[in-house]
Amino acid sequence: MSPTLDTVYRHSEDVISRFVEGELLIIPLVAGIGDMENDIFSMDETGKEIWTRLNGEKSAAVIIQELEEVFHAAPDVIRADVLGLLDELARRRLIIAVEKPV
Amino acid sequence: MVSLSPTALIAIAGDVMQRGAILRFQARGASMSPFVKDGDILCIAPLTKHRAGTGRIVAFIAPGKQSFTVHRIVAHxxxxxxxxxxNHGSSSDGWVPAASLLGVVRRxxxxxxxxxLGLGFERYLIALLSRRNWLLPLRRWLKKCPLYWGKRIDHER
Known part of the structure; x- marks a missing residue:
């Protein structure tokens, strides 16, 4: 499912993220050797700003709004970057969409 | 693939092992040749799941250097x-405390x-030969010798 502006994401429990020497690294955890196919991911500046906001509370729309203030870039560009990265992270199961309460 | 500094690799390995998961990364260097070669992918499992013992290839923090290293236990x-x-002649990493071990190579x-090759029961023999500094001379001799398994080792170079 592609992310929408209303989608809220949180980090997966099967992921470790860590700042090392100024770099944000995301490490998918695997329990068994048969499961392994993922590598370690490194985030660029935009990626860092997005990743740290994926706390299970902020929707994509809120993140886009906040990043517009941080980067002073065109809203369309920020929107494409955020939704694109969320889609990529979700596809790799590094983030999980939070279910909305009924 | 992300390229990591030794400091980053130590930090990440610590985190991953603490969570009981497996760390997968690309080996660099020729110090474990021919059993581990430059560019091989290593899978490190936590010590809580796999015991470190003689013959096992382990990831550890090298004493004095604070570098992430993957070598073989030859005695304990x-x-x-x-x-x-x-692939080291007579030089070893020295006696490393258990606390410096990060994990065991499982794949x-x-x-x-x-x-x-190098992870099964033959690991005991490799460790014995390495400890007595016979492994490197034996490999050199095998390279000159037209034996089948000598050729196999050469073939893997």
């Missing part, structure tokens, strides 16, 4: 491990294919 006493690269992949 209570709480300390004598560790050495398979080696070369060009996408699992490599089993």
């Amino acid at each position: 006493t209570r709480g300390h491990y004598l560790i050495k690269g398979d 080696i992949e070369r060009n996408g294919v699992p490599i089993r």
